[in-house]
Amino acid sequence: MTRIFVVDDDPYIAQLITGYLRKEQYEVTAFGHGRDLVEQVHAEHPDCLILDIMLPGIDGLTLLTELRTFTEMPIIIISARGEEVDRLNGLELGCNDFLSKPFNPRELVARVKSMLRLIRSSRIAVGGETGVIEQVGVAGNASAAPSIAYIKAGNVQLSEEFRRVNVQGQELSLTGREFELLLFLAQHLDRPFSREQLIQQVWNYDFFGEVRVVDDLVKRIRKKLSQQHSTLTIDTVWGFGYKAAVHTS
Numbered sequence: 001m002t003r004i005f006v007v008d009d010d011p012y013i014a015q016l017i018t019g020y021l022r023k024e025q026y027e028v029t030a031f032g033h034g035r036d037l038v039e040q041v042h043a044e045h046p047d048c049l050i051l052d053i054m055l056p057g058i059d060g061l062t063l064l065t066e067l068r069t070f071t072e073m074p075i076i077i078i079s080a081r082g083e084e085v086d087r088l089n090g091l092e093l094g095c096n097d098f099l100s101k102p103f104n105p106r107e108l109v110a111r112v113k114s115m116l117r118l119i120r121s122s123r124i125a126v127g128g129e130t131g132v133i134e135q136v137g138v139a140g141n142a143s144a145a146p147s148i149a150y151i152k153a154g155n156v157q158l159s160e161e162f163r164r165v166n167v168q169g170q171e172l173s174l175t176g177r178e179f180e181l182l183l184f185l186a187q188h189l190d191r192p193f194s195r196e197q198l199i200q201q202v203w204n205y206d207f208f209g210e211v212r213v214v215d216d217l218v219k220r221i222r223k224k225l226s227q228q229h230s231t232l233t234i235d236t237v238w239g240f241g242y243k244a245a246v247h248t249s
Helices: 011-023 037-044 060-067 084-093 105-120 176-186 195-203 213-227
Strands: 003-007 027-031 048-052 075-079 097-100 132-136 148-153 156-159 164-167 170-172 232-237 241-246
Touching: 003 011, 003 037, 011 027, 011 105, 027 037, 037 060, 048 060, 048 105, 060 075, 060 084, 075 084, 075 105, 084 097, 084 176, 084 213, 097 105, 148 176, 156 176, 176 195, 176 213, 176 232, 176 241, 195 213, 195 241, 213 232, 213 241
Parallel strands: 003 027, 003 048, 048 075, 075 097
Antiparallel strands: 132 148, 148 156, 156 164, 164 170, 232 241
16 A cells, blocks of 8 residues: 655644545654654655644754655645745755745645656656766776766766766765756757656656746756856747757867
8 A cells, every 4th residue: 555654743634634635545753843854764664754834842844855865756845925035045055846825635645646646657768869988996806896888978977876977076965856957858858848848757756836947946056067167058949948968069
């Protein structure tokens, strides 16, 4: 049975969400705070998490940051604050969706179903030009360590395994979502994608929020790449979306 964790310090909201999810035959565990959440996620491996921002003790965004160091399970943020900065912070830190209170519990259930359905389905391969993939091992001793695949695009090297980006040998600091967007575009050099396509590929589910969140991420990535003199850029495809390209001059 699919297991879902609900974290909200409002007993009424926690009970409301739990009731609607259980009607859909989900196994639900509710928490009134986040103190033991990380340990419980490690121990029980839930399939989805619904997380309030305003919690006693440890707030939801801090918990989200810690959870994303070891799990990619779908996480939906719910918040009474609803400010744009909270939504953007949540998305950048790795949540999959954001709902402002008050919300329709049936809509929340629909979003949970959509995410779980798409995550369990096979990913559809996306064609197009890709960055060069190199295998890097230990020189002179092939058995000393497994080879690691890097994507090389211009003077930028991306490691999906270690979630690192290096520009001319210098590590580039990116948030989780910034890394995922840059990695996906680098894997499909010169192929344009609409904002909706990028959300489906990077967020990995049917997105219900504002697609312009992609613009904000692209702006941040561009600034960081430019500061390191990267030859890999994210270009605007006017009237459509974005693409990654290498510019050597």
